[in-house]
Amino acid sequence: MDAMHGFVIDRLAGWRGLVGPAALALVLAARAAYAAGSCDPAAPPQVTLTPVFGAPVIDTALDIAALQGIARGSASLHREFGLLIGLTTTQLIGRFEEVVEYGAAPPGAPGQPVCGIAREVRLRLGFEDVVVHIAHEVIADRCLYGEVYQHEDRHVQVDRALLAEAAPRMTVAIDAAVKAIGVVYGNSPDAVWRAIQQRVQAAFDAEFSAVEQEMHRRQSLIDQPAEYRRLAQVCGGKAARLVAASRRPPP
Numbered sequence: 393m394d395a396m397h398g399f400v401i402d403r404l405a406g407w408r409g410l411v412g413p414a415a416l417a418l419v420l421a422a423r424a425a426y427a428a429g430s431c432d433p434a435a436p437p438q439v440t441l442t443p444v445f446g447a448p449v450i451d452t453a454l455d456i457a458a459l460q461g462i463a464r465g466s467a468s469l470h471r472e473f474g475l476l477i478g479l480t481t482t483q484l485i486g487r488f489e490e491v492v493e494y495g496a497a498p499p500g501a502p503g504q505p506v507c508g509i510a511r512e513v514r515l516r517l518g519f520e521d522v523v524v525h526i527a528h529e530v531i532a533d534r535c536l537y538g539e540v541y542q543h544e545d546r547h548v549q550v551d552r553a554l555l556a557e558a559a560p561r562m563t564v565a566i567d568a569a570v571k572a573i574g575v576v577y578g579n580s581p582d583a584v585w586r587a588i589q590q591r592v593q594a595a596f597d598a599e600f601s602a603v604e605q606e607m608h609r610r611q612s613l614i615d616q617p618a619e620y621r622r623l624a625q626v627c628g629g630k631a632a633r634l635v636a637a638s639r640r641p642p643p
């Protein structure tokens with residue numbers, strides 16, 4: 393019934409890079425240099441990840457027509473929905489910030505005066521703005537309300553389970569990628585930072601887009617034709633009648 397689980401892209405207006413699968417990755421790179429570092433590669437970088445399990449909020453204010461409107465306005469809508477009496481929307485977010493230590497390159501370094509090394513990368517991954525919409529018309533029917541809620545809650549739980557699995561995996565992968573960067577040389581702290589930032593970004597984008605793909609795969613397993621048929625028929629066929637009624641032009 394919901395059928396749409398996914399992103400409301402325009403909520404991110406003003407954020408950086410809104411096109412493409414990695415669109416939701418926001419880069420917050422901390423440029424704050426530790427003065428006169430030694431760029432010692434022996435000290436391993438610290439990579440930490442904070443999972444964001446957004447608490448779902450139930451919203452019953454919107455009617456069936458309004459839910460259709462949200463779904464149509466969403467970038468994730470690629471098909472017609474037969475029934476739309478529930479809708480879960482959320483924002484998959486991924487962000488990182490990094491702390492780079494700079495120093496004077498030792499004599500003999502490849503002709504570039506500044507060295508730098510990533511000392512810390514802090515990641516955030518998860519789901520924000522989780523809203524379970526249940527159509528206003530449904531609240532009067534306790535049976536149907538329960539069915540719709542349970543269906544939508546499966547979407548929420550799938551995301552939470554995915555995040556619990558993905559968080560440690562992403563931490564390990566980014567940790568390896570950051571270690572592999574090692575010491576970077578450049579003509580200025582800015583050039584060094586950019587080179588490091590690009591490497592972290594590339595590793596992050598790959599991990600993030602894998603999470604995104606897996607999320608879509610798992611979510612689509614919930615919204616199968618058999619499940620829609622079941623929901624249309626439960627509670628004495630109430631859902632099918634509500635949708636039919638909402639399509640009737642106003643008298």
Ligand SMILES: [Zn+2]
Pocket residue numbers: 393394395396543544547614615
């Ligand atoms: Zn669904």
